[in-house]
Amino acid sequence: MTILVLESSASDVQNSWDHIDFFWMKKTYPEIKDIFRDQVNFDPEEVLFLAGKCGYQPNPYFDESYYVQRYDDVRNAINQGEFISGFDHYRKIGYKDRDPHWLFCEEYYLKRYSDVACALVNETVFSNGYDHYIQCGDQEFRSGSWFFDPLEYLKSLADGEVKRPFYHYIRNPKMDFDNLYFDRNWYAETYPEIFSNLKKGKWHSLLHQYLTETDCKKYSPSRFFSEKFYVESNPDLVEPIKSGRFFNGYEHFLLYGIQERRRPHPDIDLERFYHEPYIQKLLFNGRIPNVFVGWCQFDGKVPEVDEILEHAEVQTKFAFEKKSASLAINAARSKLDFSFSQPDISIIVVLHNNFDMTLNALTALRASYRHEIQLIIANSGSDDETCHIEHYVRGATILRFEGNVAFIRACNAAVQHVCTSYILFLNNDTEIQLGSIEAAIDRFRRDPKVGVIGGKLIRTNGLLQEAGAIIYRDGSVVGYMRGASPDAPEANFVRRVDFCSGAALFTRTELFRKIGGFDEDYIPAYYEETDYCVNVWKSGCDVIYDPSVTAIHYEYGSSSAKNGTEYINRNRVIFNLKHSDFLSKKTVKSKQNTNLARSVRNKDSKRILFIEDRVPLKSYGSGFSRSHDIITTMSQMGHEVTVFPVFKPVVSANRLYNAFPDSVEIIWDRDINDLESFFSLRAGLYDTIWICRTQNVRRLVPIIEKISHLIPLAEIIADTEAVSSVREEQYDCLIGIPENEKSTFKDKLRSEIECLLIANNIVAVSKNDAKLLIDFGFNSVSVLGHVQEPNRTLNTWEKRTDLLFVGAVHDYASPNYDSIVWLVENLWPVLEKNLPNETRLIIAGHLGPSISFSAFPEAPKVVYMGELDDLESLYDKARFFIAPTRYAAGIPYKIYEAASRGVPIIASDILCRQVGWQVGTEILEAEASNLKNFCDIVIQAYEDHSTWVKLRRNALNRIMKDNNHDIYIKNINEILQP
Numbered sequence: 022m023t024i025l026v027l028e029s030s031a032s033d034v035q036n037s038w039d040h041i042d043f044f045w046m047k048k049t050y051p052e053i054k055d056i057f058r059d060q061v062n063f064d065p066e067e068v069l070f071l072a073g074k075c076g077y078q079p080n081p082y083f084d085e086s087y088y089v090q091r092y093d094d095v096r097n098a099i100n101q102g103e104f105i106s107g108f109d110h111y112r113k114i115g116y117k118d119r120d121p122h123w124l125f126c127e128e129y130y131l132k133r134y135s136d137v138a139c140a141l142v143n144e145t146v147f148s149n150g151y152d153h154y155i156q157c158g159d160q161e162f163r164s165g166s167w168f169f170d171p172l173e174y175l176k177s178l179a180d181g182e183v184k185r186p187f188y189h190y191i192r193n194p195k196m197d198f199d200n201l202y203f204d205r206n207w208y209a210e211t212y213p214e215i216f217s218n219l220k221k222g223k224w225h226s227l228l229h230q231y232l233t234e235t236d237c238k239k240y241s242p243s244r245f246f247s248e249k250f251y252v253e254s255n256p257d258l259v260e261p262i263k264s265g266r267f268f269n270g271y272e273h274f275l276l277y278g279i280q281e282r283r284r285p286h287p288d289i290d291l292e293r294f295y296h297e298p299y300i301q302k303l304l305f306n307g308r309i310p311n312v313f314v315g316w317c318q319f320d321g322k323v324p325e326v327d328e329i330l331e332h333a334e335v336q337t338k339f340a341f342e343k344k345s346a347s348l349a350i351n352a353a354r355s356k357l358d359f360s361f362s363q364p365d366i367s368i369i370v371v372l373h374n375n376f377d378m379t380l381n382a383l384t385a386l387r388a389s390y391r392h393e394i395q396l397i398i399a400n401s402g403s404d405d406e407t408c409h410i411e412h413y414v415r416g417a418t419i420l421r422f423e424g425n426v427a428f429i430r431a432c433n434a435a436v437q438h439v440c441t442s443y444i445l446f447l448n449n450d451t452e453i454q455l456g457s458i459e460a461a462i463d464r465f466r467r468d469p470k471v472g473v474i475g476g477k478l479i480r481t482n483g484l485l486q487e488a489g490a491i492i493y494r495d496g497s498v499v500g501y502m503r504g505a506s507p508d509a510p511e512a513n514f515v516r517r518v519d520f521c522s523g524a525a526l527f528t529r530t531e532l533f534r535k536i537g538g539f540d541e542d543y544i545p546a547y548y549e550e551t552d553y554c555v556n557v558w559k560s561g562c563d564v565i566y567d568p569s570v571t572a573i574h575y576e577y578g579s580s581s582a583k584n585g586t587e588y589i590n591r592n593r594v595i596f597n598l599k600h601s602d603f604l605s606k607k608t609v610k611s612k613q614n615t616n617l618a619r620s621v622r623n624k625d626s627k628r629i630l631f632i633e634d635r636v637p638l639k640s641y642g643s644g645f646s647r648s649h650d651i652i653t654t655m656s657q658m659g660h661e662v663t664v665f666p667v668f669k670p671v672v673s674a675n676r677l678y679n680a681f682p683d684s685v686e687i688i689w690d691r692d693i694n695d696l697e698s699f700f701s702l703r704a705g706l707y708d709t710i711w712i713c714r715t716q717n718v719r720r721l722v723p724i725i726e727k728i729s730h731l732i733p734l735a736e737i738i739a740d741t742e743a744v745s746s747v748r749e750e751q752y753d754c755l756i757g758i759p760e761n762e763k764s765t766f767k768d769k770l771r772s773e774i775e776c777l778l779i780a781n782n783i784v785a786v787s788k789n790d791a792k793l794l795i796d797f798g799f800n801s802v803s804v805l806g807h808v809q810e811p812n813r814t815l816n817t818w819e820k821r822t823d824l825l826f827v828g829a830v831h832d833y834a835s836p837n838y839d840s841i842v843w844l845v846e847n848l849w850p851v852l853e854k855n856l857p858n859e860t861r862l863i864i865a866g867h868l869g870p871s872i873s874f875s876a877f878p879e880a881p882k883v884v885y886m887g888e889l890d891d892l893e894s895l896y897d898k899a900r901f902f903i904a905p906t907r908y909a910a911g912i913p914y915k916i917y918e919a920a921s922r923g924v925p926i927i928a929s930d931i932l933c934r935q936v937g938w939q940v941g942t943e944i945l946e947a948e949a950s951n952l953k954n955f956c957d958i959v960i961q962a963y964e965d966h967s968t969w970v971k972l973r974r975n976a977l978n979r980i981m982k983d984n985n986h987d988i989y990i991k992n993i994n995e996i997l998q999p
Contacts, residue, residue, distance in 0.1 A: 037152050038121060039112060041068055042080040050077055066105060073099060073106025081191045082155060083108050087123045087233050088115070092265045095119075116149045123232040124191070125151055125165040128276060131875045134163060135887065138874035142885050150875075159187045167202045167275050168228055174198050194225040201314050202275065203228055204243035212240060232268075242271055245317050246285040254284060279313045280870065289316060296669070297323045298506070298690055305673040327506055330482040337481040341575050345381035352380045352413045360416030361393040365462055367439040367530070370447050371399045371431040376406040378450050378575065380413060385452035390459065397438055399431035427545035428523075433538040439530050446550075448524040450575040451478075460569035461527040472562025473528045473554055475521020476570025479507050486574055489518035489566030490551075491618045493610035496597040498551060501619050507571075513678065514686040516661065517621040518566040519607075520554030525572040528553075532562060540599075548592035555600050558621070569683070616703045620661060627708040627997055628661045632696075632717060635666045636677050636687055640867045640888050642829030642837070644742040646914040647786065648713050649680070650808045651740075654989055656682040660997075663707075667693045667717055671870060696724055704731040709997060712780075713740045719776040726779075738996065739780035740805070743911025744790045746770045748836065751908035751931065755950065770797065784996060786911045787935060803996045807914055808989035809980050813923035814897040818966050822859045824852070824959070825899035825924065827892060827915050831869035833876070836909045843950070844905050845878045851956045853882060856963055862903075863895055896922035900969065901962060904928040907949045912936055916944075921980050925972035927959055943975045 046068075047053045056071070072079050076086040088107035089096050095110050104110040111121050120126050130150040131138040137153050140146070147153040154165045162171040171186035177198040183189045190196070197205050205227045209216075215230050224230035231240055241248045251270040252258055258273050267273040274285055282291040294300060295312040300323060309315040330337075368386065372379055386394070396417040398410060402425035411419055418438050422431065432446060443465055447453060461474045478486040478500070485507055487500025500522070502512045536556045539549040554564045597604065608618040622628070631652055637645035656662050663686040670677060674689040681687065691699065710725075710732065712718050718739045725737070746769040753763045764772075774797060777783055783802045785791040791802045826844060828837035841864055849862055865886035868874070874885055886895070902919035904926065912935045919926050929949035933940055940946045945962055947955040962968055 037148070037155055038080065038082040039148070039152075040080055041065055043068065045080060046072075046077060050075075053077075069105045069109050072108060073104075079106075079108050081188070082122060082151075083111065084122045084233075088119070088121060090233070090235050091268060092119060094265065116151070121151055122191070123229065124169050124187070125154065126167070126272075126276075127151060129167065130154060130158070130163075130165050131873050132276070134158070135868075135874060139885060139887060142874045142877050142879050143883075154187070159185045162186065168200050168232065170200065173200065194229065197226045197228060200228070201310070201317070202242060203231065204245075207244050208240075208242065238269070243317070244286075245289060245313070246271055246274065247287065250287055251278070251283070251285055274313075277871075279311045282312065285313065289321065291316060294321060294323070296692070296694070299323050299326050301669070301690060302508070327484060327504070330484050331504060334480060334482040337483070338575060341381075341481040341573075342377065345377040348384045349377045349380035352384060356413060356415045357383050357387045358415045359387065359394055359396040361395055364393040364395040364441050366390075366443045366445060366458060367395040367397060367441045368445045368447055369397045369399065369432055369435040369439075370449055371401055371428050371435070372403055372407050372410070372449050373401045373425050374403045374405045374407055375449060376403075379407060379410070382447065382449045382451055382453075383414060385454070386447065389453045389455050389457060394458075395439070395441055397435045399435045401425050401427065401431045425545075429539040429541055429544050429546060429549050433541070436530070436533060436538060442530055444528055444530050444533060446523055446526045446528075448574065451524045452573040453525055454571040454573070457525075457570040457572065460567060464565065464567060465527070465529065468563075470561075470563050471565050472532045472557040472560065473521065473526065473564040474567050474570060475518070475526055475564070476566070476572060477507060477512060477568045478522055478524055478572055478574045481573065481575055483507070485509075485512060486524075486576060487522055488512035488568065489516065489619065490520050490522060491615070492519040492551065492555070492604070492607055493614075493618065494604050494607045495610055496593050496600075496604055497610055498548075499615075501615070508674065510674075510686060510688045510690060511619075513568045513674075515565060515567050515684045516619070517563050517623065518619070519558075519621060520551045520564055521566060522574075523550035524574045525570065526550055527570070528557070529562075532557065532560065536560060542595050543592045545588065547588040548596045552596055552599065555603050559603070564621070567683075613702075613704065616706050622661075623659055626659045626661060628663075628706055629655060629709045629711055629997075630663050630665060630707045631655075631711045631713065632665050632667065632721065633713045634717065635668050636664055636670050636689060637713075638672070638677070638680050640829070640890075641831075642867060642914060643831060643835075644714070644786075644911060644914075645829075646918075647742065647807055650989070651711075651713075651805070651993065652685060653682055654808065654986070654993055655997075656685050658990060658993065662686065663688060665691070665696065665699065667720060693720060693724075696721070697728055700724075700728045700731050705734075707732065707735050709736045709738060711738045711740060714742045715739070715745065715773055715777065718779065722776050722779050736782065736997075737780045738782045738784060739777045740784040741774070741777070741786070741790060741794070743786055744770070744773065744793055745910050746773050747790075747793075748908050748910035755907055774799075782996060788937070789935065790911065803992070805989075805992050805996060806912060807917045807984055808986055809917045809921040809984040810986060811921050811923075811977055811981055813921070813977060814893065816897045818900065818969055821898055821900040822857065823861045823863050823895075823899045824901055824903050825895055825919070826862070826864045826903055827866050827895070827919070828904075829867040829869075830872050831867075832871055835869075836906055837866065838872075838876075839908070840904070840906050842878060843907060844903070845880050845883055847952050848905060848955055848959075849880050849883060851952070852959055853880075855956070855960045860963075863899070865889055865892060865895055892922075896924050899924045901959070902926045903959065904932055905947070905949065905955060906932050909935065917980060917984060920976035921984075923973050923977060925962075925969055925976065927955075927962060929955075938976070938979060942971060943979050945972065 069079065071077060072085050078085050085107045088111060089099065095107055095115065098104050098110060099106065111119060118127065127150045137150055141150065147156065154163065158165065164170055165187060169187060174186045174190060175183060177196065208227050208231065218224065219230065224233065231242060234240060238248055248270050251274060258267065258270055261267050262269060274283065282295055284291065291312050294316050300312065300315050303309045303315060304312065309318065370382065397420065398417050399420045400407060400410060401422045420435060436444065443462060445458065457476060464471055464474055475489065477488050480486045485502050485505050488502040488511065491499050491501055502509060505512060536553065540552050543549040543552060557564055608614045633648050637648035639646045639649045652662055652664060665688045669692045670689050677687050677689055712721055746766060749769055750766045770793065774794065777799065783794055783799050784805050785794055785802055786806055788804055791804050794802045826841065828840065830838045862883045863886060864883065867888040874887065877885055902924045904913065904916060906929050909931055913932055916926055916928060916932060916936055927945040927947060930946050931949050933944055933946040938944045945958055947958040
């Protein structure tokens with residue numbers, strides 16, 4: 022780096038922190054003029070020396086006094102003459118991991134902005150995060166510290182032309198402004214003694230005092246954080262704070278403690294608060310940055326949102342009416358166009374008065390589906406503006422009945438005019454939502470067995486009316502999940518149900534006519550859709566609840582609740598007489614039986630509870646890819662699968678739903694602490710409890726022992742995923758732990774797998790792991806590896822130049838992290854010298870929340886990609902997949918995926934033994950940690966076209982033979998039905 026010495030700084034822009042702004046120094050420290058007088062040529066070292074002695078800042082970006090006070094080792098090094106000043110230290114070595122200013126944290130900046138961390142490790146444009154912040158981030162309104170929100174700062178300014186908030190502030194630092202993490206009003210009231218020094222100019226502001234005060238133990242930033250309590254409660258922080266790793270306990274809390282949900286104050290329980298569903302929703306929607314800020318904003322009191330909404334339904338119905346009236350006026354000025362030539366679906370709406378709601382329903386209908394609709398309106402004796410409905414719609418078929426012939430008879434008459442394969446019966450007090458009609462039509466087209474589709478009905482207060490409906494043995498009915506939040510996991514998976522409400526009911530036209538339509542014995546209404554759905558079941562077709570079909574329903578918008586109850590009681594008797602055979606097989610009415618009754622079981626299917634560390638996304642690697650494939654395959658086989666995570670997801674539920682078949686129930690809002698109550702609510706529901714990973718079996722043993730009476734017939738499958746003792750033994754050898762100082766492999770294995778005795782069946786990921794378990798004494802051990810379908814990339818050998826590594830890094834103890842560091846720091850320097858100039862090393866994969874790109878070593882032509890949704894382009898450019906793993910357990914998914922993409926693999930001998938492929942013809946083997954051997958294998962293979970072709974062909978053949986979908990289904994079936 023080169024110091025840029027400036028005599029003048031007329032511009033408001035500096036390019037980095039690495040300069041001496043002599044003009045600014047003379048302005049800030051007038052005494053400098055007397056020292057240098059009119060000297061033009063001066064030695065920068067002399068200025069640095071002066072800055073070090075007097076605590077002068079060399080420029081606005083570097084705070085000399087703060088830096089020297091903050092870091093004891095810097096202060097000692099200056100005293101010993103190793104550095105002239107703090108700035109001298111920062112320029113030479115401190116820039117890598119130290120904070121140069123009290124209002125900037127390098128670690129915070131790189132953790133918050135992964136693109137910056139990625140740019141730093143892949144490029145050499147910026148020397149560190151602070152360099153990026155000064156050159157780019159400040160102008161992009163990024164934040165360099167918890168305590169400086171650029172947008173909040175701009176709000177406090179009268180000058181609206183400020184383009185670089187941080188630069189503006191450090192040039193004018195005597196202003197306090199609102200901040201989420203520092204309560205200046207509370208601080209001023211709590212520590213009035215600081216005002217005397219504040220007035221003397223020792224500090225610029227209250228925040229400056231707090232962030233630079235050396236006796237930091239005396240001060241807390243707000244009533245929500247106690248410095249004394251936090252440090253005393255976490256003795257692991259004493260040494261890091263003493264050494265300068267953290268300025269104080271609060272800095273550790275902000276960097277790590279919030280994520281770990283440590284207590285910031287004796288009266289604050291972040292762990293409990295974090296698990297509140299409303300707080301989870303705010304976090305995933307980005308409305309609060311973290312759980313601590315949420316606590317501060319709500320003062321620890323979570324609003325009972327669902328309860329508030331339940332009591333607000335009267336008001337929300339009035340609001341719905343007002344909105345409907347507004348839309349009716351709009352429709353008066355512009356007709357709704359339902360003209361068609363070849364419509365996809367016919368939609369029947371029966372009307373009896375209620376004009377405003379009718380126009381609201383038709384407006385929502387037109388907006389919800391962009392293709393052609395055959396709209397059939399049956400006007401059943403209306404005497405309001407509905408009589409002139411033709412003035413408000415174009416292209417609709419309008420049937421008129423002089424008297425109110427009721428919903429059932431009007432629908433049956435309207436069906437005679439239907440000209441499409443599918444019908445939607447839609448109430449005029451219902452708003453069908455965008456995407457619903459497409460979803461229903463797609464499902465009808467995909468599955469010819471589906472006869473009826475109903476959806477998620479949401480009341481005007483935002484809570485569920487139903488997510489499918491249940492018929493009990495006595496003929497009574499109930500909407501499943503009524504009163505719950507529409508985003509509840511139980512309401513967001515596809516399943517076979519007894520029936521769905523007629524407020525928005527899809528069916529096949531041919532089926533409706535074959536059954537004879539709605540039974541007119543139920544006139545005027547109620548139980549007609551229940552009766553129809555039972556007849557659909559009896560015809561051999563399915564009734565499906567699909568949450569992608571969504572509608573907002575103004576309950577009793579077309580009839581009163583009182584009349585509705587009377588009709589329901591009368592028609593229930595009729596229904597019971599007609600379907601006594603059907604009802605005799607239904608569940609007895611009971612709240613405890615709700616989950617048992619919520620779906621109609623396929624006789625060949627099982628109900629499976631799948632328990633994993635977290636909801637397994639394929640991108641997570643580390644066995645999660647395999648778990649994802651098992652869940653997906655079981656669902657495709659027709660089983661009803663519920664996924665329950667030991668730890669709550671750290672990603673949005675939307676991302677989870679996108680990753681799995683829509684028939685999988687994902688319990689994203691609970692964790693192991695809720696498992697006991699979960700079993701209580703679902704007593705007797707599950708045939709199989711599949712527990713993935715041995716450590717989770719160990720965690721669940723006391724819970725299962727406690728609730729075993731609730732799952733008396735359930736088969737417990739313990740899926741070891743990988744025998745981790747193997748990995749631990751390899752790691753101990755790798756780091757050189759003497760034999761007499763470590764546990765024997767046998768003891769490690771016993772400690773790991775004794776908990777498996779609670780299972781009926783044990784699943785291993787490989788034959789090697791299965792043998793270990795059998796040798797230990799377990800009899801019922803099955804093997805279930807990976808499933809892969811060939812998806813070969815097409816680029817030719819000549820167009821492939823990269824070496825590729827793909828692997829998830831969840832923490833710094835991860836085998837993949839060790840692999841990357843060894844690969845980049847040891848293998849790559851040799852490979853780079855011996856491979857063609859265009860060769861790059863590409864590293865991709867999921868990074869855990871505690872991992873930053875900045876943790877990885879930099880090297881020329883090494884590119885870190887992080888997690889990508891699609892790796893296709895990387896595989897297409899890769900000549901070889903390289904996996905220098907030095908300790909591992911199980912079998913590596915990444916090997917199978919690379920082979921399925923047609924990329925030959927060079928792997929460590931550890932991985933080669935795990936996969937059991939033929940070395941030399943299906944995979945190339947190199948010795949783990951043997952630098953020369955690994956490099957020789959890679960260099961020789963890189964230019965050998967014939968070997969490349971052979972490995973590519975044979976590995977693909979191995980995948981097709983051993984890992985195809987049909988074999989996987991067969992293996993899972995054998996496990997589920999031993």
